[in-house]
Amino acid sequence: MSGPANVGFIRVKLVAYKTDFNTKGSYQPDNSCVAINVKEKVTSNNGEFKYIQRKKTIRQDWDSTFDAHLYDGRLIEFIVQKGKADNDAGVDYADISVPAARLASQCNGTSVARLDLPTTPGGKLVIQIRYFTPDEEIIPQRPGFEKRRNAVKKAKVHEVQGHRFIAVFFRQPTFCSFCSEFIWGLNRQGYRCQGCGCSVHKKCHKNILGTCPGNARDTQETKKILQRFRIDVPHQFQTHNYMSPTFCDHCGSLLYGLFKQGVKCQSPACNVNVHHKCQNKVANLCGVNQKLLNEELNNIKKNKPVKSPVSDLSSRSTESEESLDYVRMWTVQTDKLKNEMGNGERKFQLSDFNLIAVLGKGSFGKVFLAERKSSSIAEFYAIKALRKDIVLEDNDVECTMIERRVLALACKNPFLTHLYCTFQSDSHLFFVMEYVYGGDLMFHIQKNQKFDIERSRFYSAEILCGLQFLHSKCIIYRDLKLDNVLIDKNGHIKIADFGMCKEEVRGDSKATTFCGTPDYIAPEILKGYQYNESVDWWSFGVLLYEMLLGQSPFHGEDEDALFSSICHDEPIIPRYIQADAASCIKGLLCKNPQNRLGMRGLESPIRGHRFYAGIDWEKLQRLELKPPFVPKFKNPQDTSNFDQEFTRERVFLTPPDKTLLGTMKKDAFEGFSFTNPGY
Structure with a gap:
């Protein structure tokens, strides 16, 4: 299929539906709409073809229009249905399928054509069509910017022995399948394999010996271990009734139910317990204590020549999200600032500001318009408040620290938002930035x-x-x-x-x-x-x-x-x-x-x-060129250039999950607080 820039398109308006009993005029049945299916012609190697619908069905109300490109073999199916376009589909009244090219051929050049399409089982669908050539000074109708679009970030995948581990926050106590200790709370990061679902501590994931059953590949390291220690012993699972709370030794969660909650390995040297659903995902390590075996392997490695600290650091720097050079640069700059300011560095807290209005919000937290207290002149700022539990739960601590460093650096450029200070409370992180009056x-x-x-x-x-x-x-x-x-x-x-x-x-x-x-x-x-x-x-x-x-x-x-x-x-x-x-x-x-x-x-x-x-x-x-537009605002705390969806909201900090927050290390955000020397 060629790109849309190489073909013309038709704009179809849904006018009315004629029944066999009302052929003199057209009318739109009450509580009805038209469903449109756009199908593509696909030809197989033996010359046979079929129509495939790649896009979802769209439903349109009467007097509305839609656009369709004229790809080779494209077929458009119209179905008159009971119900409105924004509700679930109802009973089908009638339907007809027409090649898009045939509809376009009814137009005389770019003029508008009106067609009465005979439908099955009866009646006629009345439509208007206009054909646009590829060179027309118009583009197909598409939705504008009706709402804001959120960013996405996929979790980083850590591959070990065929496992594809991603960081996961466990809200319930969960057993580590490697060390058999609990993973729970903001204090202890856990990983879960996308393939087999096994759960481990962050500190344990690199020590896993068993391969992922969901991945057919065996790494060279795994093959050596299997050949040397002959570790390929299947478990002898049988359904078991558990009389006390028991956790799955694979995914780490509780075996729920009253009877036959899971399966138990019958080997006396093993006794592994897993869910029925996890049974086929467990590696063939019957009787093997991965933790002890891994410790022995590490003892063997200790006798080998050790890399120099410099080469070890350089190798690790390529894996880190932030290089050592940048850390040194930032540390030197921060120390320099501290030395210049001495003990007179100003520390801020939330009580130094009055929160006036909400400027924006997202899953991270909120952005507030705030006024600084105890200032001789009115000073207004934008304060971004992040919930600590959300930051930790989403594994975004490093991203938050990067944001703070970049904001501090941004003060050297007029086209980046400037940061005045950062501080934290027991539950939130705060960025105090310049308030930009004109909105986005x-x-x-x-x-x-x-x-x-x-x-x-x-x-x-x-x-x-x-x-x-x-x-x-x-x-x-x-x-x-x-x-x-x-x-x-x-x-x-x-x-x-x-x-x-x-x-x-x-x-x-x-x-x-x-x-x-x-x-x-x-x-x-x-x-x-x-x-x-x-x-x-x-x-x-x-x-x-x-x-x-x-x-x-x-x-x-x-x-x-x-x-x-x-x-x-x-x-x-x-x-x-x-x-x-x-x-x-x-x-x-x-x-x-x-x-x-x-x-x-x-x-x-x-x-x-x-x-x-x-x-x-x-x-x-140097900001010497005259801007083509200057935003209007009544006073320094005017929020008329921001979405009312946000500015009408009640001003308050969303409280965190106190139970989860209690599991957080007190030094989790050490070094976050910062004050711009010029502030």
Whole structure:
């Protein structure tokens, strides 16, 4: 199937339904709608073909329209149904299937055609059709930005002996299948295998000896152990009635029920207990104490030559989310700040501020507008409050520390949100940042549908400078979107929310985590490749497209369809878009990350692109260029440029789970508190 940029499309309006008893006029049956199934023609090797529906059924009310591209062999099925489009489907009145190309052929050029389609078992479906050629100055109807889009981040996978371990927070007491001790609470991180479901401590997962039954591959290390110790002894499981609470030795959870709760290995040297569902997932390690055997293997390894500490540190640095060089750099900077400030460093706490309104919220916590107390003049800030239990539960401690470091670094650039201080309470982490009066680009794009060419050029140029600053510090942003770009009181932009940042991305040191907001995720992330700052330039291209056209360049009924579109389709850029802007978008949305506009090393740098020909970059950096738009606000605490969905909410800190919080180490967030020397 070719990309949508290479074919025309039809716009279909659902007019009415005629019955055999009312042929003189058309009418719309009460409480009815039309279901549309779009099917693709698939031909097998032997020449036979069939129609496959790849997208979900869509339901439309009368007088509404939908668009369909004219792919070869595409078939459109119309079903008149009882019920409204936004409710569950009811009884089918009638249906008809028509090739999309046949519908398009009824149009005389680009004029509107009205058709009466005979339906089964009777009646006629009345529709209007207009055909749009690939060169039309219009793009298919697609939803605008009706709601905000949340970022996603997939858990990091740790592969050991074929197991695919991911970090899991266990709300209930769970046994470690390696050491047989409890995993529970925020204090003890646990891992669970995606393949077989076995549960282990974070500290134990690298010591697992048994292979994952869900993975057919045996590692070389496993093969050596099996050959040397002949460990391949199946368990002798039989159904068992347990008279006292017993935990599964595989997944670690309780064996529930009154009778026949699980199976027990009958070997006297083993006596392993597991769920019925876990029976086929247990490795053939009958009678083997993995912990003791692992200790013996480690004793043997101790007699081998030991690597020098320097080489050991360098090898570990490649696995760490944060390199040792960056840690040293940050430590030196922090110590320098402390020495300069001496004992006079100002410490802040929540009682120093009055929380006025909610500016935004998410699964992480909330962002508040706050006023500082005991100040000679009114000072307003944006305070981001994160719940500690959520941060620990989602294994985001390091991400939170990275966000704090990047925010502190951002004070050196005018296009990044500035941090004043961070502090913590027993239950929350707080970032005190500058309050950016103008709200975010999502708010303004929803209000204006799209931006004109000059406004889009100005905003994108300032965003470009902010991204290049981060990249110069070997930091990739990974979550550029309309929601994360703010407008200050003078009309300049500020990039915000650095929770997805990755540090020390340089040379062969690249990122691998699947993360970002679905509409903005680059193809290399979706394909599981290692990546660098190229993903930011892809997101930048999506952002520029959205500013100019008022909708996203890629679409799908669900995430799978959206991701397929990102990887395979080319964005539709109508002819009314200025040629230089279209060229810039195409360069940024290049599927090959090495050739993507914005990447260092290309013959034509992005600042030299024709789209930015009129930009004086030196003046732009000094904020001397006049912004095309200045937000209006009545007073310093005005929140009219933020979504009322948030600002109307009651102002309060969401309480954490106190039981879980009680299991947290007191030093879990040691070193988080920080005060900007200039504050």
